[in-house]
Amino acid sequence: MLKKRMRKFVAVALCCILSTGWTLSGTNQVSAAASVAKGADIGWLSQLEANGYTWKDQNGVQKDALQILKDNGVDSVRLRVFVNPPSSFTYKGSDGVTSYLGFNDKAGVVAMARRADALGLRIMIDFHYSDVWADPGKQIKPASWEGHSFNQLLTDVYDHTYDVMNTLKSYNIYPEWVQVGNEINYGMVWPEGKDTNFGQLTQLINSGYDAVKTVSPSSKVVVHLAYGQQNAHFRTWFDKFQNNGGKWDVIGISGYMAPGTNYMPRTEEFAYNLNDMAARYNKEVMVSEFGGRYDDPENTYSALVSELDAIKSVPNGKGIGVFYWEPESAPGALPDGYPLGAAKVVGTKQLQFTKAISAYNSNSPFDTSKKFKIVNRNSGKALNITGGSTQDGAAVQQWTYSSWNSQKFYLLDSGNGNYRIQNVNSMKLLDIENSSLNDGAKNIQWSNNWGLNQLWKLTSLSGGYVQIQNGNSGKLLDINGASTADGASTIQWFNNGGSNQQWAVSQTN
Template sequence: MKLREWKKMLAGAAVLVLAAAASPAEAAVSVDPVPGMTDSFIRGADVSMLPDLERAGVKFYDMDGTQMDELAIMKKYGVNWIRLRIWNHPSQGGGGGAMNAKKALGVTKRAHALGMKVLLDFHYSDTWADPGHQITPTSWKNHNIEQLKADVHDFTRETLEYFADEDELPEMVQIGNEITNGMLWPVGQLPAKDDGRAFAGLVEAGLSAVHELDKAHAVKTMIHIDRGGDNALYHRFFDQLITRNGVRDFDVIGVSFYPFWNGRTKALEENLTDISARYGKEVCVAETAYGFTLDNYDRQGNLFTAKEAGMGGYRVSPQGQAQAVRDVMAAVAAVPDGRGIGVFYWEPDWVAIPDAVRDNQLSGWENLALFDKNGRALESWKVFSDVQSR
């Protein structure tokens, strides 16, 4: 057998091993506690799809089959924060879910009633905003930099005033989502000939709106980019934003870290330790996830496939899923001086909807959810409670 054929066979075998025991019905999930983890450590989840899932008739069940409100299930298993994105006018954009300020307020009320805290994630777009897409809202189209700074400021302030009027201010606000390559393209796109000055002005406009409304700085503010293990990227981005453009008045550096896309958790821990000291900021994993199966339950292709499983380093099972999240939590908790403040799991509820017709009801994420295809909670939920020493 030729060497390359032998290597190919070994690689295929590795994927099969990782994918083994993909059924949620395997042995009980076991999670080793992270020493020294405090009650205040964020054990959170982004549930921005929840209103649309409920409207489509999705029901959620505890591990024993009891139907429950999803937020109540999360609370039961130790989740203490939720994260909610806000799109400007979702009807103009399309995509997964139509989360706007009104829907976000409704979920915020439910979370606060359960004693959970809330992170609001402003995308400043009518649809998904990430390193490959930062589409300016339709109503702001063709605005120049000064107009866009006013747009960002006013939209942020008006949204928070809407929450404040109901006594439901969030505990943290995110100015932009995965803004590694800037925001509100093309005006705020990075890299830029002005060394990011226009982009920095947009970020500053959002931060100032939060601080004007919250003069006591009780609401934390976050700046969030992706590729959480890429230390060189974080130096380039935050040296430009903070050191050269003077945007310092925020509390938290948020990172996205998916083990199957972004490497090993050791790199994450080293990056977080470095940047928390270098910039004097708290750090938080704003997004992470891992798959529990390779099965696909709708006609939308899954984002987590055998390829990602081979790169992820964990078994494709509820146990592997829980272990991946536990290791990310441990990496954050290891940041010195208590500056590693927590982790959010991205969209644990985005299950496939049977016989879905509309595009925003299709999911490429259902095998990364923390519920099975029938909406029943997986044992991997236990990571949120069992990770804390008792």
Template sequence: MTLSRTARRLLTAVPLAALVLGTVAAPAQARNHETGALSIRGADLSFLPQLEEAGVTFRDVNGKAKPAERILEKHGADYMRIRVWVDPPAGYTDETRALALAKRAKKAGMKILLDPHYSDFWADPSKQPIPAGWPTALPALKDTVRAYTRSLVQDFANQHTPVDMIQVGNEITGGMLWPTGQLYPPGGGDHWAAFTDLLKAGVTGAKEGNPRHHEMKVMIHIDRGGDLGGTQWFFDHVTAAKVPFDVIGQSYYPIWHGSLAQLQANLDDSVARYHKPVVVVETAYPWTYADGDGKGNIVGPGTVLPDGDQYPATELGQAGFFEALRRVLLQVPDGMGLGFFDWEPEWVPGVGWQPGAEASNDNMTQFDFTGHALPSVYAYRKPDAS
């Protein structure tokens, strides 16, 4: 089911009203029983400047044109996640572009989660390449990580957009800065000591660059949202190595990371086991199986969604998924489920994941292919929002 724009506009008068039409699992009713608040309701908007440069205009559910961060902030978003690469292709998010986006975040009243990949381009569980201009020997690489992180955090502070939270690396389940910090390199053996030394160097540099009297949290981010065993394996090693950090960050994409019930079990266990709060720092869900740019998507008609019987790939199904995610986080014991970040909700057709490539998630955004906000933007609200 796809909502007409008229139907979407009705949601501005009665937020989430359409969600009780029976097409999804009654998230609006659950909303009335929320007893806590998610302190983090954020989005990674790193592609936003490129999309605007490509001519994309974003519109709220009422049809009014606004910058995407202003639309999300209006609906309750309080954090922007910004990735930064060391020397990416022209136009992609290097430090200069990240700093400019940080100014927009702060002007909109949003806090900043900084996501340095410690790479010239994409770093994820399948690849974590050392920047081309960096050393590869461990002692020099540790020094470089520390100095780079310190300088990065200082530069954000110097323009009056201090970093509120920083993750040291991006989805570092298999290590970072390969091959030096790769946990199990092809040649054999393990590099846990090298990897955790690099993590500590990043944490130290971040703290050195953070202004005195400004609170900044440190996150460690992996991609094991519904994988309890994998999460324990990773964080057991990290905590045994005494890596200092404040927050556990998880990527949770149902197509890879399991059901909402598995996510709940894993987050609950992490809080009990490590005594750290948890954040779903990357998530997204399809609102259609159509392909906006005709170049291919990660999620398509043959994709199995673990909870797809309750939350189909429709606009209302996507909204229902985010309502269910809110419930999962609110049910984490002791208020330790801090919140979520949608990953690139604005990544509509117009910019590829690399130059000339497709927008591979354009059916998992919170804006339709023309930049019009979808009902799932109401997931950013505070519990007592009207």
């Protein structure tokens, strides 16, 4: 995780298949996954439990945190491992902020892996090759490796990787994925493994790769970079890695959602990069880390659905998973106040999961990582924001489809068939003027206010059409007077079965 950057964010803001998706055959083989992994990085869980924390599900029922995650669709866990972390399992950074590391020495990781395995969860191991956090801002060499020659460091990486993997093997646990390095944009095991010496960096990664494959040939080795929206950076990095003889199976990105309602452009950048990486290098891709504001669960839910859809949409089945980073956490339970978990403090030493993590159970029929046009069945014309306005209160009309951004929309999944419909040009939501309950009330756009008047239920009809029902009034999106003219206004009206209340929702570029 980008701990250094997230601490700055906190200071400003607050001042992945079912359990039977893989099986063990008594050999080193892991059978191929049948679907996209819905994952959770749970490195803090055991430390929070040791501190006395318990968890409730979204209905207020206290359960084991791992069971709650599984109930919400999580089928995979990600476990980071440090070489020799401090005995306190805390780290005080150069900024003076203390953070929990989690009980993530070898013993702690093996214990949690056994616990996850008993629940039938798939497992990823994330090697940091450090005693503390490894991220783009720091890749601190383990203290016990200081003074070693480069050749010895290659052996250190191999031996550490082999030791952890072999210990897991002794419990008949063969991780489905293994990350060799964490957010290694600028290298790992500094200074010898800095990206300024890509040949040496590649050798270090390959040493970890070889150790993984020696123990568990079927485990997929993930190379993970931060800044998942920066396609040019990824191309440069992996071109160098490939040209230096790098060995890997999966490209992992960090795909943290952009803050606030207007996160979809960032999600589209993630999707573009994932598709390009899969095509350019003929490798599988995944989101190794995702997170969204704990106190904005609606947006986080929608963003997680969108990133999961983006992974599912990677051609040729090369998108293989999304992992939420520390969803069991909340700021009030952590010394550094990390805000991108999916839980909230609801009592003394008690946390409750929010709606956000239930995104893994979404069954939306739409690929919410894409843009859509919404075309009226009666007129054949598309919804449009009048004049391409970006102002609150601008009217929504119909107009011949011309591929303007004012005619394109994101469907932000809110669960149970409900969506917030966001205009691509203005980034504002479809709304009913003054939250009216009356027939004939105008359809407008407005900034997100979380009102039911901005929530719409899309109900499928025969012929591929839908009705779009307002969550506040229960009335349907309609074209005034069943007009077929450009510029006709949209309103809400009771369900009269008319084709002017029926819509074709389809992807557009």
